Amino acid sequence: MVFSSLIFIFLFLPFMIFIYYLSPRFLRNLVLLIGSFVFYAWGEPIYILIMIFSTVFDYVNGLLIEKYKNQKIVTKSIILLSMTVNLGILCFFKYYGFIIANINVIFNLSMKSTHLPLPIGISFYTFQTISYVIDVYRGEVCAQKNIISFGTYVAMFPQLVAGPIVRYKDIIKELSNRKENIRLFGEGIQLFIIGLSKKVLLANNIGILWNSIKGVSPHEISVFSAWTGIIAFTFQIYFDFSGYSDMAIGLGKIFGFHLTKNFNYPYTSKSVTEFWRRWHISLGTWFREYLYIPLGGNRVGRGTQYKNLLIVWFLTGLWHGASWNFIIWGLYFGMFGTIEKIFLLRCLENRSSWIRHIYTMMVVTIGWVFFEFESMYLAIDFIKTMFGWNVSVWMDEKGVYDLYTNLLLFVLLFICSTPFPKNMIYKWRQKCSVVKDIILSFGTIILLVICTAYLVNESYNPFLYFRF
Incomplete structure (x- = not known):
């Protein structure tokens, strides 16, 4: 079940709200x-057992670490056990086939592997339980004594499928003492509908264009079409994932939780480093706090810093999927992040903001090619086409037609990827009257109606981060 489905919007969510506030x-x-649990088990009931195991396992680990907090050997052993088991389960389901395939290639073997469906959200709740155990070990939080509260933290459906990755220390107070109210509920509903609109009206529609271009061999499209297509995907993945994050944060507000912000207009960035401070913020924060800083952070020598950065980016890529294209994608951004840290950021400081922005978006857009194409041969071929190495045709009728028929959508995507709409609404509400609030509420309802109409007739409704 996904948030952008009619079953969720008009059946599951209203029922949950009714039961929740009645209780x-x-x-x-x-x-x-x-x-x-019902939400999680909707598609794959058997995998609920893995989530229950992880919940109980790390609930007990937290209690044991607190009980033996003065015995470092014991607590370190528990930490090691927790990470081994959690990452072992994640690796088995997510990387088993990938590992076997690469062993076969390296050693010229023919071992067979069974395809295992990936448990939904396992990458997210695994990181959440690991961070909880580490925070208890560090003494930053006390172990949760109530297993229902801990289970709610792990399994809470708003953030289960695609984050944001919620750290226990960020919502510990709200697990036991949160204040639901009409204002927060209204904000949650509004944010959910805005996220739904980003997903259904923007991401899905531009995704149709990208699919039509991606389905053609890179040798058979023009340079213009290649750039039109990858720019379309650049917008699709942003509005798809940020829309889903907005829906998750909105759902959290409905039930009294303040989930962490996950996107902050990343396409307005002036460097690759800034881009990754604004994109998937909860994942970047997790890797910084639980991997980069423990490896030494900025406290070690420059050579070690750069090595640690590449380790973090290698694992960031691998986290996204069991395929070499994700690893290449991670190392690609790790390389630019390292180069910026060494000298490029200083060089960019004296350049105009437009030059810095164009440089950043060029790097990011090319990076999405590696992210999207599982085959590295196709990715390289597509990049060659983008720069005219594969084809002699720079522009064709189909490319012009694709842009012409989607021009208004591209303009809307560009505007909505900036803070402009939010700032305009904020300024408008500053001079506020009750009438303006009513108009905004009415506009939100209209968006919901339009989204519903699209979902009733729409056969194309993917969620790109569902597989991670």
Whole structure:
């Protein structure tokens, strides 16, 4: 089940809200937990057992670490056990086939591997349980004594499928004492509908264009079409994932939680380093706090810093998927991040903001080619086409037609990827009257109606980060 489905919007969510607010406050975590299990088990019921195991396992680990906090050998052993088991489960389901395939290539073997469906959200809740155990070990939080509350933290359906990755220390107070109110509920509904609109009206529609271009061999399209297509994908992945994150944060508000912000207009960045501070913020924060800083962070020599950066980026790429294209994608951004840290950021400081922005978006857009094409041969061929190495045709009728028929959509995508709409609405509300609030609410309802109309007739409704 995904947030942008009619079953979720008009069946599951209203039922959950009704039961949740009808329940006494001391039962609301239990209601959320049961509802989250139903949400998770909707598509793959058997994998609920893995989530339950991870929840109970790290709940016990947290208690044991707190109990033996003065015995470093014991607590370190528990940490090691927790990370080994959690990452072992993740690697088995996510990387088993990838590892076997590469062993076969390296050693010229023919071992067979069974295709295992990836448990939904396992990459996200694994990182959440690991961070919880580490924070208890560090003494930053106390172990949760109530397993229902801990289970709610792990399984909470708003952030389960695609994040944001929620750290226990960020919502510990709200797990036991949150204040639901009409204002927060209204903000949550509005943010959910805005996210839904970004996903259904923007990402899905531009994704249709990208699919039509991607489906043709890179040797058979023009340079113009190649750039039109990858720019379309650049917008699609942003509005798809940021829309889903907005829906998740909005759902959190409906149930009284303030989930962490996951995107901050990354396409307005003036460097690759800034881009990754604005894109998938919760993942970047997780890797910084639980990998980069423990490896030494900025406290070690420059050579070690650069090595650690590449390690983090290698694992960031690998986290996204069991395929070499994701590893190349991660190392590609790790290379630019390292080069910027060495000297490029200083060089860019004296350049105009437009030059810095064009440089950043060029790097990011080319990077999305590696992310999207699982075959490295296709990715390289597509990049060659983008720069005219594969074809002699720079522009053709189909490329012009694709741009012409989607020009208004591209303009809308460009505007909505900047803070401009949000700032305009904020300024408008500053001079506020009750009438303006009513107009905004009415506009939100119209967006929901339009999204519903699209979902009723729409056969193309993917969620790109669902597989991660």
